[in-house]
Amino acid sequence: MFRSYEDYKSAIDGRALPAAIIDLDAIAENARRVLAAANGKRVRVVSKSIRCVTIIKHILSLSEQFQGVMCYSADEAVFLSQQGLSDLLVAYPTAVPASIENVCQAIGQGADITLMVDSVEHVQCIDNLAENLGVIVPLCLDVDMSTQHGPIYFGVKRSPVRSVEAAMRVYESVKQCQHVHLEGVMGYDAQIAGVMDNVPGQWAKNKVMRYLKRKSIPRLMQLRGDVVKAVRDAGADLRFVNGGGSMSLVPTSQDPACTEIAVGSAFYASAIFDNYVDLEFVPAAMFALAVARNPDDDIYTCSGGGYIASGAAGKDRLPSPYLPENCSLLPMEGAGEVQTPVVCKSHKLKPGDPIFLRHAKAGEICERFRTALLIVDGKVESEVSTYRGDEQCFF
Numbered sequence: 591m592f593r594s595y596e597d598y599k600s601a602i603d604g605r606a607l608p609a610a611i612i613d614l615d616a617i618a619e620n621a622r623r624v625l626a627a628a629n630g631k632r633v634r635v636v637s638k639s640i641r642c643v644t645i646i647k648h649i650l651s652l653s654e655q656f657q658g659v660m661c662y663s664a665d666e667a668v669f670l671s672q673q674g675l676s677d678l679l680v681a682y683p684t685a686v687p688a689s690i691e692n693v694c695q696a697i698g699q700g701a702d703i704t705l706m707v708d709s710v711e712h713v714q715c716i717d718n719l720a721e722n723l724g725v726i727v728p729l730c731l732d733v734d735m736s737t738q739h740g741p742i743y744f745g746v747k748r749s750p751v752r753s754v755e756a757a758m759r760v761y762e763s764v765k766q767c768q769h770v771h772l773e774g775v776m777g778y779d780a781q782i783a784g785v786m787d788n789v790p791g792q793w794a795k796n797k798v799m800r801y802l803k804r805k806s807i808p809r810l811m812q813l814r815g816d817v818v819k820a821v822r823d824a825g826a827d828l829r830f831v832n833g834g835g836s837m838s839l840v841p842t843s844q845d846p847a848c849t850e851i852a853v854g855s856a857f858y859a860s861a862i863f864d865n866y867v868d869l870e871f872v873p874a875a876m877f878a879l880a881v882a883r884n885p886d887d888d889i890y891t892c893s894g895g896g897y898i899a900s901g902a903a904g905k906d907r908l909p910s911p912y913l914p915e916n917c918s919l920l921p922m923e924g925a926g927e928v929q930t931p932v933v934c935k936s937h938k939l940k941p942g943d944p945i946f947l948r949h950a951k952a953g954e955i956c957e958r959f960r961t962a963l964l965i966v967d968g969k970v971e972s973e974v975s976t977y978r979g980d981e982q983c984f985f
């Protein structure tokens with residue numbers, strides 16, 4: 591526990607609820623843990639897991655080892671460039687001409703944005719638009735890191751580039767174009783970073799997941815390294831090789847092919863990441879709901895709270911009551927559209943008191959709140975705008 595219920599309650603006393611809360615001291619602690627695990631590699635900040643310009647800039651200011659931002663949309667990269675950020679890598683390809691043109695125009699005005707590709711079509715589309723607008727667009731090649739173990743496909747369905755040959759086909763098309771060039775390779779090990787392996791009550795499944803991860807890591811590292819070598823041998827002057835995520839920091843930090851690791855969720859330490867064996871972070875982002883009524887002993891019904899996370903739907907996508915300790919949601923109600931009953935046996939609460947919950951995923955909480963209260967030394971230091979407060983909505 592980083593701070594107690596009473597600490598946070600007194601910090602936000604008198605504030606309007608519901609409210610999003612980000613504890614900058616907890617972020618600093620998480621940043622230290624990230625750097626300690628990164629083995630000296632640079633760390634690119636994953637914006638989708640932050641979604642607040644002030645916090646992205648704050649993290650980047652904590653260490654020179656934090657360099658660059660991994661954006662989740664081309665339009666977002668343009669927005670962040672307008673906020674003064676540079677080295678912006680768009681992690682997912684887009685085939686929307688208006689977004690690519692937006693990036694090309696920003697590059698023409700000095701923006702430092704790299705677009706992701708995984709096919710000859712992506713390359714040619716960007717090259718055509720870049721030619722029309724008279725710019726050269728830096729590209730990064732997304733290599734799929736999924737692995738096959740007998741009948742089990744362990745990974746995600748994103749990039750179709752699954753071999754050196756497929757990577758070289760895309761790279762050869764880059765070489766034939768005048769208005770794009772290859773600056774980076776990304777191999778995101780989603781099956782390591784994104785699959786929980788320490789879920790309470792799922793002993794057997796956890797064991798299988800850890801076994802598959804152990805088998806998968808050397809194979810994906812081999813492919814990532816082979817692709818990097820092949821494109822370098824064919825003339826690519828790569829500025830970076832990106833891999834990993836918060837929950838694959840440790841293996842990625844050991845991969846000689848990777849020059850940098852992408853990390854986002856570790857900074858807020860959202861609830862779903864409690865279910866991993868590798869690393870531990872301290873909760874830094876939460877939201878406070880106000881108790882509105884008390885329908886039964888130990889049950890406090892709060893206003894709001896139904897902030898469900900994306901991904902395969904299940905109980906782990908619900909917010910988790912955090913403080914007071916040992917609170918829980920009612921299985922029949924979950925977190926409601928406008929009301930959320932919370933079971934709390936450790937404290938007697940009254941209407942108006944806060945209950946603190948954590949979102950299952952990191953950045954999505956910022957889509958629900960226009961501002962976040964920043965806590966420093968146990969006090970609200972300032973109130974800052976989230977992407978939503980900035981009127982930004984990318985997906």
Ligand SMILES: Cc1ncc(COP(=O)(O)O)c(C=O)c1O
Pocket residue numbers: 636639660681778783834835836837852853854855856952
């Ligand atoms: C391409 C890519 N890299 C890295 C990450 C890891 O992000 P985080 O550290 O927030 O888990 C993700 C998350 O989905 C991703 O899509």
